[in-house]
Amino acid sequence: MSQPFDEISAQLRRRHRKSARLKWISMGALGLAGLFLVLFFADMLVKGLPAFQQARIQVEVDYSERASQLPLAAVQENVRPLVSRGYLRLIPGRMDDNPELLGTTRMEWVLADGQVDQYLKGHHSKLRDSEQAVVDRLAAQGRAELRFNTTFFTRGDSKMPELAGIAAAAMGTVLTLLVTLAVSFPIGVMTAVYLEEFAPDNRVTQLIEININNLAAIPSILFGLLGLAIFINFFGVPRSTPVVGGLTLALMTLPVIIISTRTALRSVPDSIRHAAFGVGCSRWQVVRDHVLPLAMPGIMTGSIIGLAQAMGETAPLIIVGMVAFIPDVGGSFTEAATVLPAQIFTWAGEPDRAFIEKTSGGILVLLAVLITLNATAVVMRKKFERRW
Amino acid sequence: MQTNQILALFCGTLLVLGLIAFFLGRAKAARVRASGIAMYAQPDQYAWFSVLSTAGPAIAVGAVGAFVMLLAGAEIPTLYLLAASLVVGCAGLVMGIALVRPDFHARQAIERVIRFFLAGAALISIFTTFGILISIVGEAIRFFQMQSFWDFITGTTWNPGASFLEAAGRAEEGGSAAQFGSVPLFAGTFMITLVAMLVAIPVGLLSAIYMAEFAPQRVRTLAKPVLEVLAGIPTVVYGFFAAITVAPIIVDVAGFFGLDASFNNALAPGIVMGIMIIPFISSLSDDVINSVPDSMRQGSLALGMTKGETIRDVVVPAALPGIISASLLAMSRALGETMIVVMAAGMRPNLTANPLEDMTTVTVRIVAALTGDQEFASAETLSAFALGLVLFVVTLSLNLVSVIMIRRFREKYRINNL
Numbered sequence: 001m002s003q004p005f006d007e008i009s010a011q012l013r014r015r016h017r018k019s020a021r022l023k024w025i026s027m028g029a030l031g032l033a034g035l036f037l038v039l040f041f042a043d044m045l046v047k048g049l050p051a052f053q054q055a056r057i058q059v060e061v062d063y064s065e066r067a068s069q070l071p072l073a074a075v076q077e078n079v080r081p082l083v084s085r086g087y088l089r090l091i092p093g094r095m096d097d098n099p100e101l102l103g104t105t106r107m108e109w110v111l112a113d114g115q116v117d118q119y120l121k122g123h124h125s126k127l128r129d130s131e132q133a134v135v136d137r138l139a140a141q142g143r144a145e146l147r148f149n150t151t152f153f154t155r156g157d158s159k160m161p162e163l164a165g166i167a168a169a170a171m172g173t174v175l176t177l178l179v180t181l182a183v184s185f186p187i188g189v190m191t192a193v194y195l196e197e198f199a200p201d202n203r204v205t206q207l208i209e210i211n212i213n214n215l216a217a218i219p220s221i222l223f224g225l226l227g228l229a230i231f232i233n234f235f236g237v238p239r240s241t242p243v244v245g246g247l248t249l250a251l252m253t254l255p256v257i258i259i260s261t262r263t264a265l266r267s268v269p270d271s272i273r274h275a276a277f278g279v280g281c282s283r284w285q286v287v288r289d290h291v292l293p294l295a296m297p298g299i300m301t302g303s304i305i306g307l308a309q310a311m312g313e314t315a316p317l318i319i320v321g322m323v324a325f326i327p328d329v330g331g332s333f334t335e336a337a338t339v340l341p342a343q344i345f346t347w348a349g350e351p352d353r354a355f356i357e358k359t360s361g362g363i364l365v366l367l368a369v370l371i372t373l374n375a376t377a378v379v380m381r382k383k384f385e386r387r388w
Numbered sequence: 389m390q391t392n393q394i395l396a397l398f399c400g401t402l403l404v405l406g407l408i409a410f411f412l413g414r415a416k417a418a419r420v421r422a423s424g425i426a427m428y429a430q431p432d433q434y435a436w437f438s439v440l441s442t443a444g445p446a447i448a449v450g451a452v453g454a455f456v457m458l459l460a461g462a463e464i465p466t467l468y469l470l471a472a473s474l475v476v477g478c479a480g481l482v483m484g485i486a487l488v489r490p491d492f493h494a495r496q497a498i499e500r501v502i503r504f505f506l507a508g509a510a511l512i513s514i515f516t517t518f519g520i521l522i523s524i525v526g527e528a529i530r531f532f533q534m535q536s537f538w539d540f541i542t543g544t545t546w547n548p549g550a551s552f553l554e555a556a557g558r559a560e561e562g563g564s565a566a567q568f569g570s571v572p573l574f575a576g577t578f579m580i581t582l583v584a585m586l587v588a589i590p591v592g593l594l595s596a597i598y599m600a601e602f603a604p605q606r607v608r609t610l611a612k613p614v615l616e617v618l619a620g621i622p623t624v625v626y627g628f629f630a631a632i633t634v635a636p637i638i639v640d641v642a643g644f645f646g647l648d649a650s651f652n653n654a655l656a657p658g659i660v661m662g663i664m665i666i667p668f669i670s671s672l673s674d675d676v677i678n679s680v681p682d683s684m685r686q687g688s689l690a691l692g693m694t695k696g697e698t699i700r701d702v703v704v705p706a707a708l709p710g711i712i713s714a715s716l717l718a719m720s721r722a723l724g725e726t727m728i729v730v731m732a733a734g735m736r737p738n739l740t741a742n743p744l745e746d747m748t749t750v751t752v753r754i755v756a757a758l759t760g761d762q763e764f765a766s767a768e769t770l771s772a773f774a775l776g777l778v779l780f781v782v783t784l785s786l787n788l789v790s791v792i793m794i795r796r797f798r799e800k801y802r803i804n805n806l
Binding site for chain 2: 190191199212213217220226230251258282319344356367378
């Protein structure tokens with residue numbers, strides 16, 4: 001019995017429909033991943049952008065004798081809870097610096113309390129009704145407004161959300177990454193040069209290669225355990241410092257740099273090497289004068305990507321103690337410090353809702369830096385890439 | 389004298405010695421050459437060789453001395469060590485200058501030293517692996533001396549709370565004894581990993597199929613880097629996103645269906661982690677699908693298969709080893725992921741199959757054990773290393789299986805660029 005044509009063509013149509021369905025479903029999967037990315041960035045922007053603004057209110061500051069003893073007395077009682085405590089605390093110091101302030105009363109724009117900030121931004125705040133009324137009245141008179149938040153970029157961590165900033169963490173990140181780069185870049189490039197240009201193809205070389213690939217896949221937290229047991233407990237490197245954090249991250253970044261450097265070295269054609277050997281260069285001279293300069297763009301790209309990865313890493317740094325509370329912007333490699341991701345982690349754990357905004361703001365800064373770094377890497381690759 | 393000062397003195401003297409070596413060596417070589425005798429190397433190479441023969445032995449002596457002091461605990465006065473290394477440096481200087489002779493191959497000597505240095509750098513990655521192994525295994529052994537290994541593997545109660553009292557010798561006061569049964573931790577880890585894989589494998593694999601088989605070139609070049617962005621977002625950011633945005637949504641949705649979900653449920657970190665590892669799966673699967681030989685597609689299409697059938701019955705089965713390898717790699721990434729679970733998953737060890745309940749993971753407990761104020765020798769702190777050991781072994785085996793699978797795929801189709 002043969003099938004009638006109609007049945008066959010119906011079957012064929014079904015099969016083609018099924019084929020088309022696979023196309024749409026797979027397209028949907030890609031779309032889903034993209035959609036998530038968009039949602040994620042939108043969510044972070046909505047939550048984080050307000051962090052770049054900060055409430056300030058204009059109040060009468062009375063630089064009286066009493067205010068130098070009791071800073072709270074410097075402002076009138078009805079606005080007292082609305083002014084940042086951290087700001088008030090600075091008043092006696094300012095009076096010591098400028099003695100002519102004593103006895104004067106001035107209208108000044110002062111930093112508002114974190115709750116006023118949240119209230120003005122339309123978020124939930126813990127202000128009492130009477131305090132909200134005062135803020136409303138100030139806002140109506142133009143004496144309360146949101147301004148660009150310089151505190152966020154110039155100060156370290158604080159328990160008061162209006163005074164908390166990322167400067168200390170940014171400094172810590174820079175110091176830590178300097179250590180990371182100083183250690184992992186030379187060692188990584190040297191390893192790659194050895195494996196690509198010098199090493200004989202024997203058991204030891206293969207072992208090193210397998211080992212490097214494996215290191216790239218080891219969970220980052222285990223590097224933290226290494227840092228704790230070897231660097232801190234054995235070598236006595238001080239805890240919580242950029243040195244120990246940078247060393248730990250350097251070991252993590254090493255495989256990334258090695259792998260990308262090897263790719264870059266491999267893409268330099270052999271004719272270059274042959275020509276250099278032909279005029280009597282030794283192996284090291286070939287590498288130093290010809291292969292390495294030609295591979296440099298690729299090496300730099302890989303190192304930037306590795307550095308960006310290290311910059312976002314948190315888990316190993318928590319293990320080596322880099323989640324310290326750092327209120328002052330430091331500048332030393334051997335003093336306790338924190339890094340941007342660790343600062344984000346600390347803020348995420350704060351119960352005060354105002355810190356959600358700070359956390360998201362910190363995340364936006366971190367993401368902006370990471371995207372810039374990665375974009376630089378891509379541009380460099382595009383610009384310097386040579387097709388042989 | 390302070391260690392810093394001694395170090396500065398050492399470096400300064402060495403720098404001066406090196407400079408002396410450089411100029412003496414070059415001057416001597418230039419003199420020999422000027423007298424018309426042919427030399428094996430350039431004057432600069434002789435100069436650099438003298439520098440190496442000065443600084444190399446001096447640094448070596450200093451480093452060996454420092455290591456002996458650190459490892460064996462021997463008390464060598466640092467001043468003596470400084471003097472010894474500088475004397476060796478001077479001897480090296482004299483020897484280096486003496487070797488500046490026409491029949492000496494300075495270039496090859498430098499070459500050997502550089503080769504030695506490069507090989508030393510390559511060994512650092514080996515040392516790193518051994519460092520991880522030694523640090524974890526060493527502390528884990530100390531832990532298993534305190535606690536039974538069998539209880540650790542099979543126990544279902546994780547209650548390290550009282551261990552610091554034991555460490556302080558006050559075990560009787562603290563009520564119940566500390567228990568280290570790791571089963572609930574591993575159950576939680578595998579639950580969250582399972583959720584992550586359920587999200588990542590379908591989305592990642594289908595995206596890879598679309599990019600490799602259907603998408604026009606323009607979409608492909610755009611979609612790949614965009615997906616990579618997902619892998620580049622720091623995990624601490626994902627953790628915050630899971631805890632602040634995703635978890636409340638899940639609680640609301642569960643509430644809508646009349647279910648009771650914890651704010652630290654396992655779904656939120658699982659889903660977010662799944663999204664994070666999509667690019668791991670899609671990128672590698674894409675490469676693998678692309679390297680399936682076109683002759684197989686042509687054969688299948690010639691037999692009258694539709695495009696969908698070709699993909700489902702020919703391309704994907706052929707690429708399966710690579711896809712499995714990618715999934716295993718992603719799984720090892722999910723098992724070791726820390727920040728997402730630390731921020732979004734619970735702290736309470738909970739043996740349950742309900743992903744809406746809070747549960748904790750191995751990595752969460754490692755972080756918890758090491759960020760407290762406990763003494764380092766307490767069982768709770770050391771338990772982190774025991775957990776780390778298991779994590780290391782599991783991820784290592786997953787990685788190795790993954791490498792073997794991809795190698796098998798490569799050999800089957802003779803592909804060189806994977």
